Amino acid sequence: MRYFNKILIANRGEIAIRVMRGCRELGIETVAVYSEPDKNSLHVKYADEAYLAGEAHPSKSYLNKEKIISIAKKCGAEAIHPGYGFLAENSEFARLCDEEGIVFIGPSYKTIEKMGSKLGSKHMVSSAGVPVLPYTTDGVRSLDEAKKISSEIGYPVIVKASAGGGGIGMQIVEDESGLEEAIEKGMRIAKSAFGDETVFIEKYLVKPRHIELQVLCDQQGNRVHLYDRECSIQRRHQKLVEEAPCPIMTDELREKMAESALKVAEVSGYYNAGTVEFLYSNGEYYFMEMNTRLQVEHTVTEMVTGIDLVKQQIRVASGEDLAISQDDIKLHGHAIECRINAEDPLNNFSADPGKIVRYRSPGGPGIRVDSGIHMGYTIPPMYDSMISKLCSWGFDREESINRMRRAIYEYVILGVKTTLPLHHAIMNNSQFIEGKTHTHFLTEEHVKKN
Numbered sequence: 001m002r003y004f005n006k007i008l009i010a011n012r013g014e015i016a017i018r019v020m021r022g023c024r025e026l027g028i029e030t031v032a033v034y035s036e037p038d039k040n041s042l043h044v045k046y047a048d049e050a051y052l053a054g055e056a057h058p059s060k061s062y063l064n065k066e067k068i069i070s071i072a073k074k075c076g077a078e079a080i081h082p083g084y085g086f087l088a089e090n091s092e093f094a095r096l097c098d099e100e101g102i103v104f105i106g107p108s109y110k111t112i113e114k115m116g117s118k119l120g121s122k123h124m125v126s127s128a129g130v131p132v133l134p135y136t137t138d139g140v141r142s143l144d145e146a147k148k149i150s151s152e153i154g155y156p157v158i159v160k161a162s163a164g165g166g167g168i169g170m171q172i173v174e175d176e177s178g179l180e181e182a183i184e185k186g187m188r189i190a191k192s193a194f195g196d197e198t199v200f201i202e203k204y205l206v207k208p209r210h211i212e213l214q215v216l217c218d219q220q221g222n223r224v225h226l227y228d229r230e231c232s233i234q235r236r237h238q239k240l241v242e243e244a245p246c247p248i249m250t251d252e253l254r255e256k257m258a259e260s261a262l263k264v265a266e267v268s269g270y271y272n273a274g275t276v277e278f279l280y281s282n283g284e285y286y287f288m289e290m291n292t293r294l295q296v297e298h299t300v301t302e303m304v305t306g307i308d309l310v311k312q313q314i315r316v317a318s319g320e321d322l323a324i325s326q327d328d329i330k331l332h333g334h335a336i337e338c339r340i341n342a343e344d345p346l347n348n349f350s351a352d353p354g355k356i357v358r359y360r361s362p363g364g365p366g367i368r369v370d371s372g373i374h375m376g377y378t379i380p381p382m383y384d385s386m387i388s389k390l391c392s393w394g395f396d397r398e399e400s401i402n403r404m405r406r407a408i409y410e411y412v413i414l415g416v417k418t419t420l421p422l423h424h425a426i427m428n429n430s431q432f433i434e435g436k437t438h439t440h441f442l443t444e445e446h447v448k449k450n
């Protein structure tokens with residue numbers, strides 16, 4: 001079954017190739033869009049057709065909604081897959097696609113808009129009984145009110161941007177004396193980063209774990225979950241290592257979190273693939289936000305369930321019923337993903353673009369490499385520094401760690417500095433091996449000592 005004749009992939013790098021692979025397996029023609037510096041990149045070579053979207057700066061190319069839609073219309077693409085980042089969670093782009101009669105492969109623009117507000121989505125899910133941390137339901141409107149609510153919540157508290165993402169603008173407040181400045185700073189950053197200064201306050205959890213549930217819904221109200229992922233090893237809110245399933249998950253906790261995730265999908269009228277993010281601490285979990293896109297780390301979920309999320313996205317976007325029921329989805333083994341970034345971990349992770357002069361990717365049992373690079377490729381400086389995702393699957397967590405160690409040893413990328421040495425250290429770190437990861441794992445000295 002083809003679902004569509006032609007799909008335009010409005011992205012670049014590894015995720016553009018990943019989506020094109022799903023299309024190719026379904027016999028669907030692929031259209032790439034590219035910026036000037038990307039004209040010789042792999043995703044352009046891989047596609048059946050390719051069109052120049054514009055200059056290097058994303059606003060002129062990968063974020064140029066009108067240009068992308070006009071290319072889709074000109075080449076007869078019936079649908080657009082946005083990947084992640086760029087326009088993936090841009091409700092205006094999804095609305096424009098609807099208006100032009102082009103299928104946006106993702107949820108409705110109304111759902112994207114609803115879940116884009118941290119405050120709005122908290123209200124919606126908490127009234128449906130999904131656990132959330134105590135928070136200022138109407139955002140912060142006055143300092144006095146904020147002081148009153150923060151003392152009720154109990155310090156430490158955290159100030160967050162409602163329209164925000166990726167932890168931008170977050171301010172931790174240890175006691176009331178720091179509240180006013182934190183609110184002012186949070187509002188200023190929220191205004192400049194998201195054009196919306198709304199901030200809210202919630203209870204701050206010290207060293208929580210980041211556990212997220214993958215959901216997949218069709219347009220007829222059928223919804224399934226594809227289990228959990230743990231993404232606690234982050235640096236400046238950039239995930240570095242993700243794994244499935246979560247190492248500390250119990251059957252009881254999983255059942256409750258999956259039920260909550262499906263409830264979030266239900267009340268938000270969600271369809272297509274989505275991820276519900278929770279923070280976990282001391283046996284309790286709390287809804288954080290819902291990501292209305294296919295995520296970078298969808299790979300580990302695919303490896304432990306055997307389900308191709310991109311092909312399922314395409315299927316439900318065409319209006320078909322879900323082809324799988326909850327009983328069809330079984331967890332098998334354990335998978336880990338290491339994000340390989342062209343950054344220097346010993347120089348504050350500063351980006352290190354440049355030409356790849358030696359490249360050999362690993363392989364063998366249980367290894368998956370999703371990358372957009374090749375020998376001789378020059379990594380451009382103006383895009384995200386992630387150049388490859390190294391994934392390993394094992395019968396259990398221990399085997400998946402051993403295979404990841406082997407793959408890191410085999411992986412040769414010369415010409416740019418990368419995070420490979422950091423991943424080597426993490427995969428040999430006793431705390432990680434015991435599954436005791438939390439969100440401040442990387443900030444603690446022990447990783448550097450290894």
Ligand SMILES: Nc1ncc2cc(-c3cccc4ccccc34)c(N3CC[C@@H](N)C3)nc2n1
Binds near residue numbers: 158165167237279
């Ligand atoms: N109420 C409350 N308490 C502790 C938190 C701690 C973090 C956090 C901060 C730094 C690294 C993290 C890694 C995994 C999961 C969470 C974090 C956090 N976020 C939100 C955005 C995400 N990238 C990090 N929100 C938090 N919220």
Ligand SMILES: [Ca+2]
Binds near residue numbers: 290
């Ligand atoms: Ca998010």
